[in-house]
Amino acid sequence: MRKDHKRVSIKDIAQALGVSITTVSFVINGKARNKVSEELIKKVEAYIEKVGYIPNVAAQSLRTGKSNTIVFMAEDISDPFFAKIAKRMESFAFEHGYKIVFCSTENNKDRAIAHLTFFKDKGIDAYIITPPEHFEEEAKSIMEQGKVTVFFDRRYNSFDHHYVVLDNYRSIRDAVRFMQQKGYSRIGFVGLESDLSTMKERENGYLDQVETAFVLKIDFKEITSQVTIERLEQFLIYDRQFDIVVFASNSLAIAGLRVMQKHKVNIPDSLGVLTFDDRELFELYNPPISVISQPVGLLAEELITTTIKLLSDADQQHGFIQKSLPGKLIARYST
Amino acid sequence: MRKDHKRVSIKDIAQALGVSITTVSFVINGKARNKVSEELIKKVEAYIEKVGYIPNVAAQSLRTGKSNTIVFMAEDISDPFFAKIAKRMESFAFEHGYKIVFCSTENNKDRAIAHLTFFKDKGIDAYIITPPEHFEEEAKSIMEQGKVTVFFDRRYNSFDHHYVVLDNYRSIRDAVRFMQQKGYSRIGFVGLESDLSTMKERENGYLDQVETAFVLKIDFKEITSQVTIERLEQFLIYDRQFDIVVFASNSLAIAGLRVMQKHKVNIPDSLGVLTFDDRELFELYNPPISVISQPVGLLAEELITTTIKLLSDADQQHGFIQKSLPGKLIARYST
DNA sequence: TGGATCAAGTAAAACGTTTTAGCTTTGCTT
DNA sequence: AAGCAAAGCTAAAACGTTTTACTTGATCCA
Numbered sequence A, B: 001m002r003k004d005h006k007r008v009s010i011k012d013i014a015q016a017l018g019v020s021i022t023t024v025s026f027v028i029n030g031k032a033r034n035k036v037s038e039e040l041i042k043k044v045e046a047y048i049e050k051v052g053y054i055p056n057v058a059a060q061s062l063r064t065g066k067s068n069t070i071v072f073m074a075e076d077i078s079d080p081f082f083a084k085i086a087k088r089m090e091s092f093a094f095e096h097g098y099k100i101v102f103c104s105t106e107n108n109k110d111r112a113i114a115h116l117t118f119f120k121d122k123g124i125d126a127y128i129i130t131p132p133e134h135f136e137e138e139a140k141s142i143m144e145q146g147k148v149t150v151f152f153d154r155r156y157n158s159f160d161h162h163y164v165v166l167d168n169y170r171s172i173r174d175a176v177r178f179m180q181q182k183g184y185s186r187i188g189f190v191g192l193e194s195d196l197s198t199m200k201e202r203e204n205g206y207l208d209q210v211e212t213a214f215v216l217k218i219d220f221k222e223i224t225s226q227v228t229i230e231r232l233e234q235f236l237i238y239d240r241q242f243d244i245v246v247f248a249s250n251s252l253a254i255a256g257l258r259v260m261q262k263h264k265v266n267i268p269d270s271l272g273v274l275t276f277d278d279r280e281l282f283e284l285y286n287p288p289i290s291v292i293s294q295p296v297g298l299l300a301e302e303l304i305t306t307t308i309k310l311l312s313d314a315d316q317q318h319g320f321i322q323k324s325l326p327g328k329l330i331a332r333y334s335t
Numbered sequence C: 001t002g003g004a005t006c007a008a009g010t011a012a013a014a015c016g017t018t019t020t021a022g023c024t025t026t027g028c029t030t
Numbered sequence D: 001a002a003g004c005a006a007a008g009c010t011a012a013a014a015c016g017t018t019t020t021a022c023t024t025g026a027t028c029c030a
Helices: A010-017 A021-028 A038-051 A057-064 A080-095 A109-119 A136-144 A168-181 A197-209 A226-238 A250-262 A280-284 A296-312 B010-017 B021-028 B038-051 B057-064 B080-095 B109-119 B136-144 B168-181 B197-209 B226-238 B250-262 B280-284 B296-312
Strands: A069-074 A099-104 A126-129 A148-152 A162-166 A187-193 A214-219 A244-247 A272-276 A290-293 A322-325 A328-330 B069-074 B099-104 B126-129 B148-152 B162-166 B187-193 B214-219 B244-247 B272-276 B290-293 B322-325 B328-330
Touching: A010 A021, A010 A038, A021 A038, A057 B057, A069 A080, A069 A109, A080 A099, A080 A296, A080 B080, A080 B099, A099 A109, A099 B080, A099 B099, A109 A126, A109 A136, A126 A136, A126 A296, A136 A148, A148 A296, A162 A168, A162 A197, A162 A296, A168 A187, A168 A197, A168 A244, A168 A272, A168 A290, A168 A328, A187 A197, A187 A226, A187 A250, A197 A214, A214 A226, A226 A250, A244 A250, A250 A272, A250 A280, A250 B280, A280 B250, A280 B280, A296 A322, B010 B021, B010 B038, B021 B038, B069 B080, B069 B109, B080 B099, B080 B296, B099 B109, B109 B126, B109 B136, B126 B136, B126 B296, B136 B148, B148 B296, B162 B168, B162 B197, B162 B296, B168 B187, B168 B197, B168 B244, B168 B272, B168 B290, B168 B328, B187 B197, B187 B226, B187 B250, B197 B214, B214 B226, B226 B250, B244 B250, B250 B272, B250 B280, B296 B322
Parallel strands: A069 A099, A069 A126, A126 A148, A148 A162, A162 A322, A187 A214, A187 A244, A244 A272, A272 A290, B069 B099, B069 B126, B126 B148, B148 B162, B162 B322, B187 B214, B187 B244, B244 B272, B272 B290
Antiparallel strands: A290 A328, B290 B328
């Protein structure tokens, strides 16, 4: 393979074919209608195919002001759920000629702001954002900057925006109902003390379906602390008033399983377990844990198609794109 | 926030200060030595600071031919190990002004080639590659194209190249020795039938440390198949001739744990378990599984610093950068 | 007949950088 | 006094696109 394999430019093509640069550009961009004859179009296309012309993205970006770059700000890009989403998004996006840049907020408002100010004026076309807690005001002001912004996993009620989320309310309600039909009458719930829609919707779905509620709420920042362990022990072991417990997130479930393991709780005979988000751990746990699984592939696809549609529609007057996808109950041995 | 907040360009700065574009550019790029007076440098810098000038990367790329983009081709970017590496790499790279584009080979040669041909001539500065199986020839030819290329996790003996890997041989040898000192005399090994250096080194480390070897090798493509389950049952249950088994990868360990779970093997009393790569699952398993953990943060940092150093050294005559980092044994209850 | 419309094509500007090749002026050496 | 190097600065080309505004013929229609 030659090292001095010069890249061929539009200019080269125009020269070789004895036509103008404009003509070639029109053909490439499909704007040749009424500008270039059928015959010439064919000729140019054939030549492009032959030499394997690839446009210079830097020049395109410079001229158009579009970078074909999307930022995906997740809570933690190395978390299995977000990692899977990211992987799918990346390949969908690439098929459409877009690059994705990733970053993680760690659910920390300041980190999120730091990332966003860093990206500002760096030529990003669109943002896909999983907002951290206490981010409502910032979220609103991001939108006012006019960049395409799609929210993921969490949404706000106080203002309109594009989003792709799980239908948390329905998912958990259906799952709880299923458990009731299976014979569980007293159902406990462990949630997160949080202003995120995700958490509120999951809690409400549970509350609306259950006769009497048994709820424990953990502070997000304390999730790995000793206090939490003690509160979980109280709720799940000493004071237990239910036969099955539903965890509102996988990190809560993991904390809960740790406690149950320590106290040698028999799952599911003495206590059933159900949690949000499927992952390897739950499948292989002894016994395997039942979960409400999120449709990862679909979520990723919706995120990308939504974003790209918004980017290509110059007039975004179609209102807001808002998708709420159903979760899927995977019943295993823990229930 | 104004929407018509025009980005300020070098030209604007030059105009405002009554100097030439060249001067401003020199100051920005630190090439002002003997070209611009101290006094003027200060003035320009102050103005830049004041207006918050941010260079247009598209224009820079177009002019310099550098895109500040690195491709990271992993085996599976959503796998916990690679996801963690990717997350760290992304932030290190960003601090140095580089973007990273991710893709996954699924350990499939054709996918890897497809990705690489796609990226060809797309203005990528460097490649960080986890080569799939049977990729030796392609790996060699990538290097001949003159782009900076760093191999990760796997390396080749037949030709010289830059790489960052785990010191698999030493890591497993030390771990096995530790197990021997703990009293385990008969040690089994489950490896992958593979031409990847990673696997060969792990097997050799085991073989060189052990008196008598008990080895089972699984074909990569069959890892989730029924055949594998049966062979594992034979090796781990019916014909077992050892008191502890070492798995050469986490996917093997997971397959093995499945089998042991099915047959209700008591870990560690009737069989000890040790595996490569730490992950949540092993920590939370009942009982927690001992692992040889890879220094994720360090690996990611070395990858990025190596790549960037190679990119900034115009004359890459310093020979090949080759890093082999030690693993760390985390002994838990399974041993 | 003349005016308008339309198809087919092109020249050239613009996007924002970096960098080469110069141009003055000053100071130093011989 | 002539020559030369160095310091300090700039004009302009170049990177590869996209797109506006324009030219030239041909056709159409009243």
